[in-house]
Amino acid sequence: MQRQVLTQALDGQLKAAKLREYIAYSANNIWYDALTNLxxxxxxxxxxxxxxxxxxxxxxxxxxxxxxxxxxxxxxNLEKED
Known part of the structure; x- marks a missing residue:
């Protein structure tokens, strides 16, 4: 897993996709988030x-x-709890 920078282009794609963010994530090869959202x-x-x-x-x-x-x-939820 590698952290991706949120570019203006990706941010625009995510806003346009609304609930179907997986479309923008998969188009940008961000598979973890695409699979999670979908x-x-x-x-x-x-x-x-x-x-x-x-x-x-x-x-x-x-x-x-x-x-x-x-x-x-x-x-x-894989995030660390405090």
């Missing part, structure tokens, strides 16, 4: 055909097609 949307909207298709497409793009149909069972 996974959260998929978990909250399991019947949404567009989100499900985007999930399969994104996982295929990063070579994780074997996981595309698996359920998302739990969200983990």
């Amino acid at each position: 996974g959260q949307l998929r978990q909250a909207n399991p019947q949404n055909a567009t989100i499900n298709k985007d999930w399969v497409d994104l996982l295929n793009a990063v070579g994780l097609q074997d996981f595309a149909k698996e359920p998302i069972v739990q969200h983990y």
